[in-house]
Amino acid sequence: MERKRNHYYSKFPEANVKIYTISESLRRHLYIFKTIPGVFSYNKIDLGTKVFIENMDIPTESKVLLDLGCGYGSIGIVLGYESPQSSIYLIDINMRAIWCTRENVKLNLKNAKNHIFILSGNYFEPLENKNLKFDGIYMNPPLRQGRKEFLKILDIIPEYLNRNGSFQFVIKKKMGALFTKKFFKDTFPDENIEILCKRSGYWVFKCFHSS
Numbered sequence: 001m002e003r004k005r006n007h008y009y010s011k012f013p014e015a016n017v018k019i020y021t022i023s024e025s026l027r028r029h030l031y032i033f034k035t036i037p038g039v040f041s042y043n044k045i046d047l048g049t050k051v052f053i054e055n056m057d058i059p060t061e062s063k064v065l066l067d068l069g070c071g072y073g074s075i076g077i078v079l080g081y082e083s084p085q086s087s088i089y090l091i092d093i094n095m096r097a098i099w100c101t102r103e104n105v106k107l108n109l110k111n112a113k114n115h116i117f118i119l120s121g122n123y124f125e126p127l128e129n130k131n132l133k134f135d136g137i138y139m140n141p142p143l144r145q146g147r148k149e150f151l152k153i154l155d156i157i158p159e160y161l162n163r164n165g166s167f168q169f170v171i172k173k174k175m176g177a178l179f180t181k182k183f184f185k186d187t188f189p190d191e192n193i194e195i196l197c198k199r200s201g202y203w204v205f206k207c208f209h210s211s
């Protein structure tokens with residue numbers, strides 16, 4: 001796939017290298033994140049990410065969870081902190097995001113016992129031949145690339161979910177929250193889609209198997 005080099009979803013962004021530090025209280029815990037230009041929302045935590053983190057459902061027992069398109073790692077790191085028994089996978093295509101995620105895991109989860117796996121590549125490609133399924137997949141999708149790519153992901157998510165697993169994501173109402181809900185219901189009539197929260201123009205969704 002040909003990707004421009006000056007976007008947050010480029011493999012090797014060309015923006016200047018300068019390290020920024022974001023400190024943010026999420027779910028009543030203070031996190032410190034290192035970020036660099038070329039990574040999504042590098043100068044402050046994105047509002048959609050924040051609304052998502054504050055409202056996503058997190059299992060407390062031991063599960064296998066995935067932060068898909070992890071950026072500098074905020075979602076996966078909060079999952080790791082709040083669900084200390086779980087294994088956490090974090091995937092991104094952007095190599096700068098992967099560098100930040102590695103640093104941020106060291107900074108924020110240094111005493112954690114989670115098994116953390118940070119993988120670079122195109123969505124599920126780094127998992128090929130691993131025969132891995134998740135109890136939770138979490139995503140703040142990159143809609144700047146267009147909605148089509150996200151709908152393609154939505155289509156293949158069930159292949160990567162365990163039977164009782166869920167896919168949770170955030171989407172701005174204006175960027176097609178209603179359309180996405182309808183697409184999901186039409187494509188997967190036997191699955192459930194629930195809105196966990198509507199705040200500041202963002203909708204947080206949870207999709208799961210009916211039975």
Ligand SMILES: C[S@@+](CC[C@H](N)C(=O)[O-])C[C@H]1O[C@@H](n2cnc3c(N)ncnc32)[C@H](O)[C@@H]1O
Pocket residue numbers: 008009010040041046049068069070071072073074075091092093094097121122123139140141142143
């Ligand atoms: C909207 S950002 C969200 C980042 C992070 N989860 C957050 O909330 O701050 C979407 C992320 O998806 C990543 N991404 C875009 N296309 C991808 C692909 N084909 N495979 C893996 N990650 C991708 C981008 O690099 C970016 O970090």
